[in-house]
Amino acid sequence: MDNHTLETAHPPKFIAVEGPIGVGKSSLAKKLAASFSCDLALEKADENPFLEHFYTHTNQSALPVQLHFLTERAKQWNELSQNELFSTGVVADFMLEKDRLFAKLTLTDEEYKLYDQMYQSLAIQTTKADLVVYLQAPVNTLQSRIRKRGIKHEKNISGEYLQKLSNAYTEFFHHYDSGPLLIVNASDINPVDNDEDYEQLLKHICSTRAGRHYLNPLPIL
Template sequence: MFAEGYIGIAGTIGVGKSTLTTDLARALNFEPILEEVDGNPYLDSFYSDMKGYGTMMQVWLLNHRFRQHREFVTRISLGKIRGVVQDRTIWEDTIFARMLNAHPDKIISDLDYNTYLDLFDNMVLRELVFPQLLIYLDIKPETAITRIHSRGRAMEQSITLDYLTALMKNYEQFIQEMEGAGVRVLRLDWENFRSVSDVARLVHEYSLKPSSFTKWVRPLRRAPVTIKPVAANVNV
């Protein structure tokens, strides 16, 4: 139900997940599992036709992360690697799919969204294991948008403060549901970056705490926090 040696890094767009993933993996002698921002074949099409490609975008992400997850869990179980630190877990994908469905323009239709959730249930809830520890990086929306603008990715420049505010409220709900399922969650205030040695110390401390697995969860089953009718954004 839990995979020893599997640490997930969760947090909103622009919080600094990739940097911590790389640094923490090096400190723990684990392997970093990073998001492949440039590897999604639907990304450009999605931004030119969101309603036309929104569903397939999320299905591609789900399938990609599912394959990635099974591969690294197998490698851990066979002793080929000590463990992994993953930049955004597969459970977080449901946050973005739900928000696209709740968008005033229905980027993902109700029919497509329910089909997506059925696929998620069959693939993820039946097959995959939770991380040994989920690290949640918490920042203010204003800080996130400043960091987004600083890193200068062209595809992210349309992200609004309203969107990030809604996204972060949905993340808080997601974290509460994961905690309710018994997943160990380490919440870190990431307004100011902390040293990787400090985070590694906390990881060791939290990993020794007993887990209390109670149930599989499909995160964000309740009504999501919606946003004003502006351009939608994807989980990058």
């Protein structure tokens, strides 16, 4: 898709890319922001001081890692909500709703009560993305991509945890109805590394204005 096509297609102003760890959210968000000449908002996972310990001692670090993510994501989301209407557009590699998804997955009942109290105490803006791009991939694909990018603390992420996380995402988006949703099979379609797949994705993004849509490869006959 050339620049003229992108200019006339008018992509959604606020795009959020979501999916489990290793699926390619950040890489795709960077590529989309460059294509649409808009702002990029990346969550700062590498700045969480508790994250590395979490992957080796989950029970000990789940609450501090989640509270740190909550405060940082809430701050970023509030900034997006305040600024995106006045910008040339925004692509983010996270949704604020993902925070509760991770919290429910990792926290005990008592810890979640404390987390929820803190969540309720934050003045979080409720601006919704104009389009959510949800990337799906099986656990073996996620593990392969995690190994490929070689982040030290991620080597301890178990397949069991990734499966639970993938299931939680599937459940969340099964009920998602807050706006347009594009579900992408990111296992057989690789819009980050494959130009043809990326062009196909761009066309879907620029044409999706309402409802739930799917981007899957055509079967080989």
